[in-house]
Amino acid sequence: MFEAVVLICRYLFVFYMFYFLLQAGKCVLSPYNIHHINISWAYSKQRMTIVFFHLTAMLIIGFKPETGMFDIYTVILGSAGLILLIGGNIILSFIYKNGSKLLFNCTFFVMDIGFIMLLRLNTALAQRQIIWLITGFVATMLIPPILRVLPRLDKLKYLYLALGFSLLAATLIFGDVQGGAQNWIKIKGFSFQPAELVKLLFVFYLASEFSQKPSSFKELIFPSAASAVFVICLVMQTDLGSALIFFMSYLIMIYIATGNGFIFAGLSIFAFAASMLAYKFFSHVRTRVEIWLDPWSDISGKGYQITQSLFAIGTWGIFGSGLTRGYAENIPVVERDFIFAAVCEEFGIIFSVGFIFVFIFIFFCGAKAALRNYNRFLSLVASGLTGLLCFQSFLIIGGVTKLIPLTGVTLPFVSYGGTSIVISFVSIGIIQWIYAMNTLREQQEFFDRRT
């Protein structure tokens, strides 16, 4: 009987996803007045969808058919997660008063899907994830005083640069090797990935460097050299995913600042040549590409992870296996890098495509924040941060589906991991603040015009 309930709920989950996206679509279309849409209703409906999604999933995961009872620990943990996410959403929407509610709803929805997946796969990690969520949530609550001076933070470019370099250098010297890459620092048993924090500093550095429109090529040499040092450091730590993310951030920000198509094309060609060289000279790069091209010949060894991921995505029908009925625990580090494969397996392909669309809505809001701002620096920060999250999501989802070679990066908001959750949270906070400033200024202008 329970099996039948789980199978029926697969359709329910797809319905939740569809309904959530429908409301998101309404919010996006509302400024064009296509329909008469009550927008605050749409936001509330989205929040209700998240609550229903969470409750349905939690009850399925918590039920133990052998005993006919609910597992108390899972239910308590699940309820704590729900209270945290709903409370967080409401409090943050209040603090970032004129921010985008759609952005918060989408972010909290993907976070919730990630949390549910952790609860399903590994309750111990779900418990720790709650602590990370609280940390990220508190950090985002506390930054507005700093954000108040945000427009003036473009004066600190050398500070960002120095901090970023020292963090990366510290990782090179004191770093721990985890998951094949030397990108962790351990302090008193508490480990974190400095590269995640350096990403923020890097975006701030480039934004302040380009906050004055570069007038000549000469002015591009220094930031390019600095970026190259970052990327090379990361390649040396064998953290290829981060290296790529840094390079892409540099590429898009230099393009946004200069609008020069030749630079964009030239750098792309240069990147292509550089990756060819890396393929030739670094065995760890070569290994990754070879696994990508043919994981099946070494299916029990190097190709194990990606082939297990493909089995998870490919085996079941379009509605997935049903929550708790999959075998995603067979994929190594499924809680971190391969969480998308687990979502695909148990919720099915339709839900997962919807899941990608929720991400697209997040980036849409980020792009909107960047586009509406008249301050060059803030516009660059917003597009840099959004671009960063965007590219990182693309790298890992593309990696686990074997569209591109696998680089071990986390899926923002969804994967297990303290640094990743906190930094993604703070990035959203900054984007929201910039968004809110736009809204305020627009209201002001509207008011000025009236009087």
Next chain:
Amino acid sequence: MKKNIKFIFWFYFSLFLLLIIHLVKFKVSDSSDLISNSYNPRLNSIEATIKRGTIYDRNGEALAYSEKISGDEKYIRNYNYPREFSHILGFISNGKSGVESKYNFYLESLHNELFQRINAVFNHSELTADSIVLTIDKDLQLEAYRLLEGKKGAVVALEPDTGKILSMVSYPDFDPENISQNWQELSEDEESPLINRASQGLYPPGSTFKIITAASAIENIDDIMSRRYNCKGEEYFDDKKIRCFNLKAHGNVNLTGAFAYSCNTFFSQLGNELGGEKLRLNAENALFNKDLGYELEYNKSSFALTKYSSQSEIVETSIGQGKTLATPLHMAMIAAAAGNNGIMMKPYVLDYVKTYNDKIKNQTVPVMQAKPFSPDTAYEITQMMEKVVEEGTGVQAKIKGVITAGKTGTAENSSGDDHAWFVGFAPADKPKICVCVILENAGSGSKAVPTAQKLMQRYLEKS
């Protein structure tokens, strides 16, 4: 700057669209080929409460089925013809093999799972997984087994224009119902009964390889059909002595005669003239060293010549000795291609999957796997193979009222007496069946001919 930001986000948006297209494409078309891999843990997920699918032959006769013994909650697997189908069906304990393993996913998938489960709750009906229907003809398989029983070797029969495998038998065999009890003994047996000799056994092809040498000669030597040669029963190439069977001198022969009477010196001469590179091209066109596209366990045939090979290696290879090794399945495919205008079809055993409510899904569509011969070459080879049966080494393959084509082979090997080969098809102009027989250590190739003749005759009478 707004224009630049828009450009960047459209760029990223297209990346994500690419991602979605890739994901959907993977799910819809690519994944079905991958998931039946034995490393996929989802394949062993069956619950004891699900009735594993039935395996049927092409006429709907059950070969393997599961049933509940009264009083017991668990299903057990029964085989109607356990030994006759042991290699093709395989087994589900001790690591699984054959059809039971390869199509395990279908045999364990519940079609309309939700409906079946709800129905089970209210009506106590059985949860029935999908069944599969094979291309194998049960009667032909039983006949092939009866003819082979007691002799080490293998028989393959297939339909040339589709690639459907009609029968596949390997001996020694095993009993799939008692595989667990006898596992130790079976896996250590020197006769390796667990190996499917029909698709995994690698043998020197002997004179059956002359099909490839002849095709290479027809395509590369202009005046080949008018060429004559005087066979003295043996000949030296470098310091390698090539002898015809029993040192028989065939006298003045042309290509057709040399093929019909399996003249080794003539074909060595041809091989010598063609050289290693040209022979290798023709062999690889016929899928030596290549994938056959067959879904169950098989071994690739191997061909070792290159343009640097020595003369003695080349002449040995051109008559099917040397380092060349082939499986009976592969030799059957080569002969079938000659009968099918030079087109080699992908061999398969799974015709379609049938759901619990008799819906057909996953029907296999015949596809071309390779094109080893041009239509003209295929025609010439078929003519020569007809001569073999009409008056040459394969006269025992004659079927009353049907023109039959074939080629015998005698393969020298290190394990004792020669292996006997025969590949052939009938009717020669539009073949319905192609058969390959190998009998290990049986002596000359003519020993394999009667088995093939009986199978082809029986199959043609029935259809």
